[in-house]
Every structure is written in C-alpha cells, then in structure tokens.
Amino acid sequence: VLVPNLVWNANHGWATVGHTAANADWSAFGLHIQETLAFAGAQFGVFGPILMGAFIVRVALVRRDRPTAPELFLRAFSLPVLILMVVQSGISRAHANWAAVSYVAGTVLVVGWLERTGRDRLVKASILLHLAVFLAFTLTFAGSLRVPLPAKVTIFGSTVEPARALDIFHQMRGWRSLSALALGRMARMPPGTSLAAEDREVMAELDYYTRFRSFPLVMATGSGPPGNQYELARAADAKTGAHALLVSRGENRTDIFARFDDHKLLEEWTVRAGPGRLRYYYVSELTGFRGDR
Numbered sequence: 001v002l003v004p005n006l007v008w009n010a011n012h013g014w015a016t017v018g019h020t021a022a023n024a025d026w027s028a029f030g031l032h033i034q035e036t037l038a039f040a041g042a043q044f045g046v047f048g049p050i051l052m053g054a055f056i057v058r059v060a061l062v063r064r065d066r067p068t069a070p071e072l073f074l075r076a077f078s079l080p081v082l083i084l085m086v087v088q089s090g091i092s093r094a095h096a097n098w099a100a101v102s103y104v105a106g107t108v109l110v111v112g113w114l115e116r117t118g119r120d121r122l123v124k125a126s127i128l129l130h131l132a133v134f135l136a137f138t139l140t141f142a143g144s145l146r147v148p149l150p151a152k153v154t155i156f157g158s159t160v161e162p163a164r165a166l167d168i169f170h171q172m173r174g175w176r177s178l179s180a181l182a183l184g185r186m187a188r189m190p191p192g193t194s195l196a197a198e199d200r201e202v203m204a205e206l207d208y209y210t211r212f213r214s215f216p217l218v219m220a221t222g223s224g225p226p227g228n229q230y231e232l233a234r235a236a237d238a239k240t241g242a243h244a245l246l247v248s249r250g251e252n253r254t255d256i257f258a259r260f261d262d263h264k265l266l267e268e269w270t271v272r273a274g275p276g277r278l279r280y281y282y283v284s285e286l287t288g289f290r291g292d293r
Contacts, residue, residue, distance in 0.1 A: 013225030015232055022227050025092045032090055039089035042096035043082075047103045050126040054110045054119075071113065077105035161276050174273035178202070178281065179209030181269050182247055185283065186215060194244040196220040196236055196286065198253055200228045206247070216240045220248075222255030223292050241289025251282045261288025 009016050044052045058065075059079065067075065085099040114123050153160050186195055194216040197203035203219055210217065218240045219230040226232035236244060241260065247269075248256075257263045267283040 012232060015226045015228075018225050018227050024088065029091055032092070035093055036086060036090040039094050039096060039099075040086060043099060046096050046100055047106065048126050048130055050122055050129065051103075051107065051110050054114055054122060055106055058110060058113050065117075071109055074105040074109035074112075078102040078109060082106075170274040170277050173277075174271040174279055175205040176209055178247075178269070178271050178279075179206055181271070182206060182245075183210055183213070185267070186213075186245060189245055190243065192243060194218050194236065194240040196241075196244040196246045197230075198246065198248045198250070198256055200230050202247060202249065202281075203230045203234075218244065220244065220246050220253075220256045220259075220286070222253070222259070236289055238289050238291075241286065244286045244289075246284045246286050248282050248284065249280070253284075257284075257286070259289060259291055260286045261290060262286070 005016070046052075047055065055078075058067075059075075079102070082099050082102040085094050085102075088094045088098070111123050114120060150162060153162060182195060186193065195206065195210070195213070196218050197206055198220045200219075203217070207217055217234070218236040219234050220241075221231050221235050226235070245266075246253075246256070246263075251265070264285045265282060266285050269281040269283060271279045271281065273279050
C-alpha cells in the first residue's frame, strides 16, 4: 500500500514529508499550554458537545464498563489519533480539524454505547443541536440573521471587540476584493505577463476568483523542495517567469527575488477581511526567471 507513495515522494523531493513537516511546525517546539487548551476546547465544536462529552465518559469508564470487541476496534481508530493531535498542539500547534478523522470511528463508538446503555435521548438531542447550529450558521452566512453586538467590551481588564472575535468567516472574506485588484492590475500589464502568488492560500483563492483569466497563474517559489501541490505542479519557469506580477504577503521575499534577474515593488494593497481585520499585500514586477543558478 505504501510503496507507490514512497516511490512518488522519492522522485519528487519528498514533497509530502516537507508539507507535513511545515504544517507541524516543530521549529516552534516547546510547551504551549494555551494552544492545547484551545485545541481541546475546539474539539467540542468539531465533534459536538454532547458526543464529545460522551466520548470522554466512555473512555473514562473503561474499567467499570469493559469495552466490547467492536468498541476496542473503534477506539483503535479514534483515540490514538486524538491523543497524537493533543500532544502536537502542546509542542507546537494543531488546527481543530486535524483530529476530525478520529470522529468517523468515534461517532459509531459513542452512538453505539449510548444506545446500548439506554441513553439514546442524548443521541437525539445531539442531532437536534447540530441541526440548529447548522441552521444558524447558514442563516448567518447568508446574511439573514444579524445579532447586534457592542463595539467593545471589557473582560477581566482586557478590551475585546465582539464583532471581530466572533467573526468565524474572516478567513473567507476579502478574496474577491483581492482578485479584483489583481485583475485590474493585470489588465495594465504587457501581454504575456503571468500572475504569481507566493502563498498557497492566496494562490488557491486567486485560482478560483480569476478562473476566467486569459493569463497564466503560477506559484513563485524559493529554493528547496516543493511544499504543496501548487509548488509542485504550477511553479514559475523560464517561460511563465519571464515577466510576472507577484502578489505576496511579505514585502522582502528575497528567496523569490533571488531567482529572477530583476524585481520592482509596484504597489501595496490593503484588503478588508471583516470587522477590525485587514490584510496587506505587496505587488512586485518580476523579470527574467533564472531559477537557482
């Protein structure tokens, strides 16, 4: 099963290993209690508060209520991954969804146990809760549900902006505006100019919002092996990098600039990404791609 994957990675600079290592970010190795608590708390949102609570209780009652053979099988596919992600969050970082794979088996385990012990009402309550949250989420996203919030509140001496703190969609905002700026600038560039990004998130959003483009969209990379699919399959080369417009989050991407004959900062863009959130981008003109030589 693993051999084809290993062969492919060996022929592509161990791209999967590099990508996983970058996500794990062990360069920030240490003890991060706050990150662990935040990750653990987020799991009640990922799995659901009722099911997550039941999962913890089921694991804790291992001696009082011995797990059946099917339950042991399901625990083997849920608990180890969850523990691993908790440890990862403590030594570096971990996004809440990284443990989601645990809850495929975990759901079957918990629901089966609740049904077996006559607590099926909790299952029904969990379903109703999830449907209610989904409805509220959908209405909020559609703009049909608006909850008035104070501009600022003080909690334990710290000032918090509720609209900013509770904006769960901030990562989805601003991309259409960024793409409009990119398209507008590309319309003023000479024919044959490529649009380039140096960040996979920016690349993905530009790929979608400029999907009807008539110019190449490429990934500007530094030295080293590819860190994601875009760097592997759509990296700038001698043709697409002959003249490119780079949209970057960092102003001094010397690792990228070193791979071109010349670079010039053209503009700086500020994009609003929700209440109290701004993203800053630097737009540079790159000419003469020469790679690592």
